[in-house]
Amino acid sequence: MEIIKGGVTAAKGFCAAGLNAGIKNNEKKDMAMVYSEKPCVTAGTFTTNKVFAAPVKWDKDIVANSPFAQAVVVNSGVANACTGKEGDDACAAEAKAVSEALQVPESAVLVASTGVIGAQLPMDKICAGIKELPKKLGSSLEHGTLAAEAIMTTDTVDKQVAVQIEVGGKTVTVGGMCKGAGMIHPNMATMLCFVTTDACIKKDALQKMTKAIVSDTFNMISVDGDTSTNDTVLVLANGMAENDIITEDSKDYQTFYDALFYVLRELSKKIAGDGEGCTCLFEVQVKNAAAKEQAKVLAKSIVTSSLTKAAIFGHDANWGRILCAMGYSGADLEPEKVDIYFESEAGKLKIVENGKATDYSEEKATEILSKNPVIAIADVKMGNEEATAWGCDLTFDYVKINADYRS
Amino acid sequence: MEIIKGGVTAAKGFCAAGLNAGIKNNEKKDMAMVYSEKPCVTAGTFTTNKVFAAPVKWDKDIVANSPFAQAVVVNSGVANACTGKEGDDACAAEAKAVSEALQVPESAVLVASTGVIGAQLPMDKICAGIKELPKKLGSSLEHGTLAAEAIMTTDTVDKQVAVQIEVGGKTVTVGGMCKGAGMIHPNMATMLCFVTTDACIKKDALQKMTKAIVSDTFNMISVDGDTSTNDTVLVLANGMAENDIITEDSKDYQTFYDALFYVLRELSKKIAGDGEGCTCLFEVQVKNAAAKEQAKVLAKSIVTSSLTKAAIFGHDANWGRILCAMGYSGADLEPEKVDIYFESEAGKLKIVENGKATDYSEEKATEILSKNPVIAIADVKMGNEEATAWGCDLTFDYVKINADYRS
Incomplete structure (x- = not known):
């Protein structure tokens, strides 16, 4: 696997655009479009919040029932959540406008929104944007970056990742962009992620691996414990790499899985590391748990703890808060067995051994905690399973x- | 029921003291003692964190197995949590010292600690404090206040409540004190609460009502979502009011229940309203839920949401965050039915009707949100059950x- 520059325009046949449609009433870009020359098989995972935005409802239907998708239109500034029937109608109107502008079926149009909850989309600005975007589509890295910038809200940097792999002698590219900085506690936040690939892959195989990978990547990040109404991960595969089709049984399944895993994990980390107001990416590794699910619960409880997060900001090795968060997580735990380490580019230090403080140097601990990223490792000594969470x-x-x- | 001044010394036969034992290495009081002239039946609820402090372990044993308790010794500054066998031994040594100083059995001594996790108690200072405290015991309101001040950590005010009721012609007094400002998300925080009463009541009746009341009061507050290692509620009843003994079946059960409920609810609200760094008490009422448990889950999800809490600080009627927190709570919800109101001394305003924004005045909403306390009311229109949470x-x-x- 080779890591390359780029995002949604890295894979063959995809182009993108981003522009200012005036939705945010400022100078920032607020609409993006992604278009594939050829129809794409599509996989998606969505927020589990019972209050879900209108575009989530629209896209769920497209991913489940439409054989192909070919275009995605995204706006930032307004989330189109808690907007009732007017919100649903807005999605349909967007799809219709994209359909006319790009000459694709309405059922091939995915829509996404992020921003303030409760406001209606300004449809005049949105429709004007949809007419303008096709004129600006392009397949260069710069076009991908314009799109990645247009989906930002409180994000401070755009977030793109791309990789290439070989599948049966053919080069397959997987690239993606995402946004999200607050209301981030995906269970499947206003977190949006769009991945494009030129792989040729069966839809059910793509959906299965996307769901599995999201549970180990996006579902393992937290900025503030609030699960958004708009969380969406969409993967579009247009087959233009001309590899033999990847199915659940094919030997290339794992190769492609690893590439998609890398892209989704790195995009997840970019969201956690750009969490609202944050000064560092905080990674938590739980080692030697009795079961994978237990390891995930423990890691996520630590990474979500407000007290632990404030201590990390203060460069304070307040390990008691970590052990405390493990204790209330609901996961099995034998506190008297737990070892805790802090690690960063400044070194690695064992802070807790068998549930009690070691004779560690506070000065060294503070030095380690002053870097970015900071890693906390909890060895629970109950089995062989592990998990990583990011905040x-x-x-x-x-x-x-x-x-x-x-x- | 009459609300009176006072705390743990309000009820007959109870005295208290507070002093500076040098544990915090500053000028603040850090040790308290409560003593009853007569042995008390005792009820308690404790943290559900799997990482629980040594004094929690000690007190659980006393409440479960000792027929009576007569004294409580509390220190602030060090939590005696994650301290291994040395921590357990410290509790036993404290009980022994109190036993000698007050001439009560070791099995009648309750101990509690609050402060930093992971440090060992400075036993020389603790034991010197235990020798000094009995000389300072007194039954005045001021003595109660000295004790209430001595158990504070990041609290900005001491927290005391007392009431009187009539039980079969006798005046019964219930008074209590508590502390807690951070790591507050009791499931049963470093939250400590001590209630004294001169009621004559059977132990099982006292334990049953304490557990039920705590689930509707202390377990419904949250400052930061972190459930502490030390949470303890202890109720001591010494029978000196000479009322006919209260049992589960007696007609006075409900009268006493209401009094204890009032004391525990008001103490809970004092903790929430003095949450670390906070500017207001935030009360959330969920109305017309299908089931009580669903109402509690919804109320607690809203009051715990970091985004909602930050919006309250900003006096911003960001109702989308409230609806979002309801949606991810796990409780049943029909978002399109929900009405949301904000209320304070400045008035009451309907912000959301049937899941969508009303045409409310942002100016008026900001005025309401600028007061203390602030109340949010969510009417979910699914049944008749309600619950209140405080943060x-x-x-x-x-x-x-x-x-x-x-x-």
Whole structure:
């Protein structure tokens, strides 16, 4: 697997665009489009929040019932969540406008929105944007970046990853972009992720691996414990690499799985590391759990703990908060067995051994915790399973951003 | 029921003391003692965190197996959690010292600690404190206040409540004190609560009602979603009111239940309203849920949401975050039915009707949200059950306090 530059336009046959449609009432880009020359088999995972946005409902239907998709239109600024029938009608109107502009069926159009909950989409601006976007489509890296920028809200950087693999003598490319900085606790936040690939792959195989990978990547990140109404991961595969079709049984399944896993994991980490107001990516590894699910619950409980996150911001090796978060997670635990380490580019230090503090140097600990990223490792010594979760520190700026997000 | 001044010394036969034993290495009081002239039947509820502090283990044993308790000794500054066998031995040594100082059996001594996790108790200071405390015991309100101050950590005010009721012609008094400001998400936080009463009541009746009341009061507050290692509620009843003994079947059960409920609810609200760094008490009422448990899950999900808490700090009527938190709570919900109101001394405003924004005045909403306390009411229109949860806003000071709590 080779890591390459790029995002949604890295794979063959995909082009993208981003522009300012005036939705945010400022100078920032707020609409993006992704288009594939050829129809794509499509997989998706979506928020489990019972309050889900209109575009989530629309896309779920397309992914489940439409054989192909060919275009995605995304706006930032307004989430089109809690908007009732008017919100559903807006999605249909978007699809119709894209269908006319790109000459694709309405059933091949995916839509996504991110931003403030409860406001209706400004359909005049959206429709004007949809007419303009096709004129700006292009397949260069720069076009991918324009799209990645247009989907940002409180994100401070655009988020793109791409890789190439060999499948049966053919080069297959997988690239993606995502956004998300707050309301991030995906169970499947206003987290959006779009991955494109030129792989030739069966739809059920793509859906199966996407679901499995999301549970180990996007579902293992948390910025603030709030699961959004709009979380969406979409994977579009247009087959233009001309590899032999990948099925669940083919030997190339794992090769492609690994590539998609890498892209989704790195995109997840980019969201966690750009969490609202954060100063560092905080990675938590739980080792030697009795079961994988237990390891995941423990890792996610630590990475979600406000007290632990504030301590990380303070470069304070307050391991008691980590052990405390493990204790209330609901997972099996024998606290008197637990070892805890902190690690970063400044080194690795065992802070806790068998549930009690080691004679560690606070000075060294603070040095380790002052770097980015910071890793906490908890060895629970109950089995052989492990899991990793990603989050960030809790800072003054998180509060600042969220005390007046709407203003 | 009459609300009176006072706390743990309000009921007949109870005295208390508080002093500076040097545990915190500053000028603040850090040890408290409560003593009853007569032996008390005792009820208790404790943290459900699998990582629980040594004094929790000690007190659970006393409440379960000892017919009576007569004294409580509490220190702040060090939590005696994650301290292994040395921590257990410290509890036993404390009980022995109290036993000698007060001439009560060791099995009648309850111990509690709050503060930093992972450090061992400084037993020389603790034992010197235990020798000094009995000389300072007194039954005045001021003595109760000294004890309430001595158990504070990041609390900004002491927390006491007392009431009187009539039980069969006799005046029965119930008074209590508590502490807690961070790591507050009791399931049964470093939350400690001590209630004294001169009621004559059977132990099983006292335990049953304490457990039921805690589930509707302390278990319905959250400052930061972190369930502490030390959470303890202890109720001591010494019978000196000389009322006919209260049993599960007696007509006075409900009268006493209501009094204990009031004391525990008001103490809970004092913790939520003094949450670390907070500027207001945030109360959430869920109305017309299908089941009580569903109402509790919804109320607690809203009051725990970091995004909602930050919006409350910003006086921002960001109702989408409330509906979002309801949606991911796991409780049944029909989002398109939900009405949401904000209320405070500045008035009451319907913000959401049937899942969508009303045409409310943002100016008026901001005015309502600028008061303390702030109440959010969610009417889910699915049944007749309701629940209330209490929390606070998320502020810059929460981050400041917790980024360097240990320094």
